[in-house]
Amino acid sequence: MAKFPLETIRHSAAHVLAQAVLHFFPTAQLGIGPAIENGFYYDFDLETSLTDEDLNKIEQKMEEIIKENQQFTSYSTDKETANSFLKEKNQTYKLDLIDSLDGDSFTFFENGPFVDLCKGPHVEQTREIGAIKLLRVSGAYWRGSEKNPMLQRIYGTAFSNRKDLKSYLKRMEEAKKRDHRLLGKTLDLFSITEEVGGGLVLWHPKGALIRHLIESYWKTEHLNNDYDFVLSPHVGKADLWEKSGHLSFYEENMFSAIDVDDQKYYVKPMNCPFHILVYKNKPKSYRELPIRYAELGTVYRYERSGVLHGLLRVRGFTQDDAHIICTEEQMKEEIKSVTLFTINMLKAFGFEKIKFYLATRPDEKYVGEIAHWKDSEDALEEAIKSLGLPYEIDHGGGAFYGPKIDVKIEDAIGREWQCSTIQFDFNLPERFDMTYIGQDGEKHRPYMIHRAIFGSLERFFGVLVEHYEGNFPVWLAPTQVSILTVNEKVSHYAKKLASDLKQKGVRVDLDTSSEKIGYKIRKASAEKIPYMFIVGDKEVESNTISVRRHQKGDLGVMTVDQAFLSVLDESKTM
RNA sequence: GCCGGCGUAGCUCAGUUGGCAGAGCAACUGACUUGUAAUCAGUAGGUCAUUGGUUCGAUUCCGAUCGCCGGCUCCA
Known part of the structure; x- marks a missing residue:
């Protein structure tokens, strides 16, 4: 001591x-x-x-x-x-x-x-x-x-x-070995090259496949949780960004204007204005609320050259964005369910330790009425409390446009990362004059909640790589099974296994090269492929597979059914 | 953007008094037919980041630019 x-x-x-x-x-x-x-x-x-x-x-x-x-x-x-x-x-x-x-x-x-x-x-x-x-x-x-x-x-x-x-x-x-920039290179997941520009990511086939799996999971879960998908363009006219206030408050973070037919257009740094215009396209009744618009929206922000950092800080990224538009009465329930949704989503990716930080109204610069701030702060706090979650309050730490909950996840070696955020916005509904017709036949201003669970897919992916040290769980692994042959005579058997696995939706790789088995194992291990199915004369004779699990070693001989079952079982989400 | 460090083959890196550019892995070709983390041999691959200067001669010395890395600031 x-x-x-x-x-x-x-x-x-x-x-x-x-x-x-x-x-x-x-x-x-x-x-x-x-x-x-x-x-x-x-x-x-x-x-x-x-x-x-x-x-x-x-x-x-x-x-x-x-x-x-x-x-x-x-x-x-x-x-x-x-x-x-x-x-x-x-x-x-x-x-x-x-x-x-x-x-x-x-x-x-x-x-x-x-x-x-x-x-x-x-x-x-x-x-x-x-x-x-x-x-x-x-x-x-x-x-x-x-x-x-x-x-x-x-x-x-x-x-x-x-x-x-x-x-x-x-x-x-040890932490250095987890660096997603290093693993991104050795596992061939992505690259960032000066020929394209700093902070702009090229997703290679394996990285793009993992991202696809993350996105499909995200989409399925959002449909299950009553979100509606919207899609919006990458650019919009200057007037739009003028109205949203981005050109007055956010311009230094935006890419310079593009001239089209004597009109100025800007590449979007955020998706909100578009979602609001979807909402405003038609008058809304209180009966339609809550409305939940979700989009994997790719945005571009100018970041100073010195701050770019692998996938964690980039200039072009895709937010898993959603805007929840609701009445005052619905607010509490919405916050609660979005918080719960966030937790479940993060848990699916192996993040068990999650912390919440409630950021309240800044003392000076803020928009909206104090009563609304108070209501929404209460809603946020109540949601975390009712779910029995540990949280801290960051007094005055909210954005000028509303209070928020920042969510931090702890990775496998105890580092904290901020990805998710749930924020109220009192600014944009006002600026865009968003309304709904209430039961009383009058126009009312809805509440708008802006939220992202992954934050950005780029950052989340980077965190994920470091969290798993590149050893992705079977459901996310680009290649789930690698079939390794001991000699060329058994190629036929290996090919049959490969096509059977493929039929069952397993992502499989076949190595029938004339290398020794030790070399093939080393290679598959370096690629961090979860399952290695090793087949030689013995396995062909007995219709079995010698199974090796990455990081665990030799699991011994199994029947084909047993081996397949083991993989399929682990392939399930979560 | 600012301060400091670094840019040599696809990757990891050697290359000091300035004198024709190297290794391992990967790739390709061939041989080997292999039993749980590297079989052997050969081939190919570089405007030494770019660009000015000093010098008979620059990967090496000096300057500028670009990029990357560690931070500051900022942030999803």
Whole structure:
């Protein structure tokens, strides 16, 4: 049992880092140095760029400081003393920091020759920091704003002992192997090439097949849950985007206009305006509500080049979009059922741990009436509560146009991803003057809920690849069974098996090449094919199959029926 | 977009005082007829990201551009 929480250890390590940096670069200006989720960082303003060698040197110096077992002590001063002390040290960023802090008492922590403005807490002696490792250096704006100068941020991690550090670094290595960009290449699922453009995905046959399976499942489930499909074009006139407000609030994220017959058209960054126009095409009665329009709508958004990241952040992607338009009375039930639907859908893909975050009305910029906000926030909260789901409230975290529930899923190695989102929209119904005729014969404004379960198919697919480490469950595997022959004499038997399996709807691959069985197994394993059916003379004679399951190994000899049943059983959704 | 790093064959990577460009895997051809994670031999494959400059000579040194990677900012 460690004496101090990791956070304290890491925060102390950040101080030691700053101390080591000042040792080599005495004129360095210090930014901030907090503990973060998996370690710590410290920002520095330096004249030269740090190299890997610098990092090594700094790390060694840190080790020395830790060994020296310096004592951490603290003292407080008033603002004036703090200011003059920092001025003397020429720490302009720290001065800026003090400037923005209230109160007149400032704590400094001191260890060895190093003093830093800091509210603590810290370990008592540097040796209690345990094991540290510097990971990388990168740029970071002072106070996170592009308008400020860019500092150099050194990231590191610290643990109370060497063993924990080692196992953390090992886990990082393991996580790297799951990287969907790497697996996308080795499993031949997709590519992104500069010849097309950054953030634009080419889906290869295997990836496209998996996506097809995801989409068909999605479509079936939506029909079962009383959604109506709509389809909308990829571009629309400027006036439409003017009316929706996208051109005033979202233009920097949109691709530039296209000129057609002297009219400006824009590629869609969202599907909502189209769905609203479907709704508005005819007057609606309260009897028709709720209306649920769903579309796998491909949108394009301009993203700054530096933020693109594999499938997780792209410029062209397909949202599994839906808009639920309902009356006030229907709102609660709709939220509840869409939440339940979302959970069931995510579970089908192996995501069992799901967290909900309710984001409420921002304090300042928002549209719509407070009463409506309150009602919808209540509806959201009640839905999560009534389903007995754990959730957190993000006060003021909603969009300007409505409150929302963000759903985060935890993958196989405990990382959280946000895909699903359920949001109210008070803005667009107003802008488009959406109405329905109520029982009283009067026009009423409906509630609109915008939701996506996968978020984007690209991102969801990327998360899925990492979650499964490319070992897709049988129902999603592009090839479900690979039939491997021991020698060429048994090709006929193997072919018969292949065509029988195909008949039953199994995606099967046949390897009758003149390679050794070991080579074929290695190849099928590398492709992460769930089932290997190995057949040789023995199997032909006894009308059996030697079954090998990916990641499990040899399952032994089975009758053909048994083997088929095993595959078919696992091929079912979920 | 900003800071830093990196761009050599389809893939993974060698290639330092600047002197004709290399390996393994994959592909193709042939031989081997194989029993649970790599049989052997051969063939083909590169404007060393692009583009300027320095030099007798540049994959190597310098600059610019493009792209990728790690972050910042932003986000489905």
